[in-house]
Amino acid sequence: MSEVSYQEAEESSNTQNFRSGYVSIIGAPNVGKSTLLNTILGQKLAIVTPKPQTTRNQIRGIVTTDTHQMIFVDTPGLMDPKYLLQSEMVRTAYGAMRDADVTLLVVDVSRQNEAIETKIIEQLQKLKRIKKILVLNKVDLVDKPTLLPIIEGFHQQSVFDEIIPISAKTGDGIPFLLKHVTTFLPPGPLYFPEDQLSDLPERFFISETIREKVMLITKREVPYACAVVVEEFEKRKRKNSEDILYIRAIIYAEKQTQKQIIIGKGGNIIKRVGELARHDIQKFLDTHVFLELYVTVKTNWRRDTQKLKELGGFLD
Ligand SMILES: Nc1nc2c(ncn2[C@@H]2O[C@H](COP(=O)(O)OP(=O)(O)OP(=O)(O)O)[C@@H](O)[C@H]2O)c(=O)[nH]1
Numbered sequence: 001m002s003e004v005s006y007q008e009a010e011e012s013s014n015t016q017n018f019r020s021g022y023v024s025i026i027g028a029p030n031v032g033k034s035t036l037l038n039t040i041l042g043q044k045l046a047i048v049t050p051k052p053q054t055t056r057n058q059i060r061g062i063v064t065t066d067t068h069q070m071i072f073v074d075t076p077g078l079m080d081p082k083y084l085l086q087s088e089m090v091r092t093a094y095g096a097m098r099d100a101d102v103t104l105l106v107v108d109v110s111r112q113n114e115a116i117e118t119k120i121i122e123q124l125q126k127l128k129r130i131k132k133i134l135v136l137n138k139v140d141l142v143d144k145p146t147l148l149p150i151i152e153g154f155h156q157q158s159v160f161d162e163i164i165p166i167s168a169k170t171g172d173g174i175p176f177l178l179k180h181v182t183t184f185l186p187p188g189p190l191y192f193p194e195d196q197l198s199d200l201p202e203r204f205f206i207s208e209t210i211r212e213k214v215m216l217i218t219k220r221e222v223p224y225a226c227a228v229v230v231e232e233f234e235k236r237k238r239k240n241s242e243d244i245l246y247i248r249a250i251i252y253a254e255k256q257t258q259k260q261i262i263i264g265k266g267g268n269i270i271k272r273v274g275e276l277a278r279h280d281i282q283k284f285l286d287t288h289v290f291l292e293l294y295v296t297v298k299t300n301w302r303r304d305t306q307k308l309k310e311l312g313g314f315l316d
């Protein structure tokens with residue numbers, strides 16, 4: 001990524017008028033938080049699937065202009081946790097919400113999650129110093145008569161500084177949303193070099209891409225029971241002296257039966273996961289990729305503190 005050091009970048013900013021800050025993206029599962037992050041950045045940083053509970057960590061994406069820097073923080077969907085991984089997902093999401101300068105509460109207007117959203121709003125109300133924007137997403141799925149009472153209902157709660165309807169998928173309303181976010185940013189420094197898109201390592205994006213493909217292809221409990229760890233990640237030379245990135249990753253399942261499903265008949269599922277993931281990783285890193293995938297069982301990893309730590313930094 002960037003070679004500009006933090007010091008140089010900070011000096012190059014006009015600290016007088018410059019505005020910057022953290023903008024958390026929170027909400028119930030599946031409302032389109034990660035899609036919103038990707039659309040804002042114009043690049044796919046966060047994985048997206050039609051299944052809830054896709055995102056498990058904070059994913060930071062940085063937008064820098066001459067006048068401001070916004071660090072967007074995508075978070076796991078908020079829910080009532082049933083096991084340790086889910087508790088950690090909720091903890092990390094609320095952590096991002098509390099640490100932000102501006103919070104975007106994303107609601108799916110085609111399918112509201114009232115119980116969860118009421119809880120989130122209760123928490124948000126306690127955070128007086130944070131600017132709050134209600135983002136009504138998926139407006140492409142509803143007509144105006146459906147939208148107006150939703151806006152009115154939230155308006156009457158007087159919690160939000162702005163209520164903005166958007167479609168994260170089509171991009172509708174995003175420039176308007178960004179304009180409001182910038183006006184809510186406090187004066188501040190350049191936290192990251194101006195050409196930096198994220199602070200997460202390439203390794204993370206690789207493992208997430210593989211997990212996305214497993215989540216997309218498999219069904220029932222399997223998508224939720226899998227985790228991916230990149231074990232090896234190395235630039236090598238091909239015989240024809242072209243560069244190739246060699247990646248060895250392990251997909252963890254909780255049970256032998258899940259492992260068999262992920263491998264598939266004659267290896268057809270794991271092969272498909274590999275093809276799709278390799279395609280996306282090559283595009284993301286702009287290099288040839290050789291991807292070697294293994295599937296292994298780690299019993300009950302979602303319910304065990306030590307195992308959760310080993311499988312990709314769910315705990316900080
Ligand atoms: N029609 C429509 N679909 C959308 C929109 N935004 C997101 N989606 C879809 O909604 C589904 C969930 O999107 P995500 O971005 O993964 O949602 P999320 O809130 O990050 O979900 P979790 O990470 O599970 O909490 C995907 O199938 C998206 O394509 C939108 O504006 N319109």
Ligand SMILES: [Mg+2]
Pocket residue numbers: 033034035046047048054055075076077
């Ligand atoms: Mg997500």
